[in-house]
Amino acid sequence: MSEEARQRNVREKTQQLLQGSLKHARAAALAAVLVPLASVAVTRAVAQAQGSGGVGKVPAPCDFTTSGGFVLTDAGREANFGAHGGCKNGAFWGHVNYVDHNTGYHVDSIAITGYLTPSPGSNVRDICGMATTNNPSDGQPVLFRIRLIDNGEPGTADQFGIRLSTGYSVTTRLLNAGSHGGGNVQLHDPNPSTTGPNPSPTEQMMCGGVAEP
Secondary structure (H helix, E strand, C coil): CCCCHHHHHHHHHHHHHHHCCCHHHHHHHHHHCCCCCCCCCCHHHHCCCCCCCCEECCCCCCCEEEEEEEECCCCCCEEEEEEEEEEEEEEEEEEEEEEEEECCCCEEEEEEEEECCCCCCCCEEEEEEEEEEECCCCHHHHHHHHEEEEECCCCCCCCEEEEEEECCCCEEEEHHHCCCCCCEEEEEECCCCCCCCCCCCCCHHCCCCCCCC
């Protein structure tokens, strides 16, 4: 399949998906698939979501998280990631890039639809959104949920996990199995620009039913 045909197919599938459980993100997500996949997608349309509830909630006050490094998969191989996300000017923003070197599986986000914490006041943040993968068997786009835990410097106690709507997952675990050189997760303090959607969307709205990794 040519790149043009692949992009057209992703746009069509994304539109179908956004008619369902993630329809609150329709405008921003459809815009996101029209730009290069490496760009940061800002989902301003999420601000129109109604209600609140579920276990995970948008942090209050909202903030943002940056991270990069690798974890060891259950196969004992490295999986590299770069993930950042948060709230900005009443919307969600961020980008996620992930490569499992055991299989070469690549996940690249095209829209961020949620930023939440399972426990208010904790150092745990989840980033949810839509992504493309390099597996032709995956229905494109896929939904993802990333977990990031900042346990302070120098990062050896920080954790990362990922789960996709396809069933692929790497449970939340220490970077580089807790050894030095595995990267870092940084939870940043709120600032005047880190305002989230109002009203806050529910966990279901943000993550489309993808469970915690």
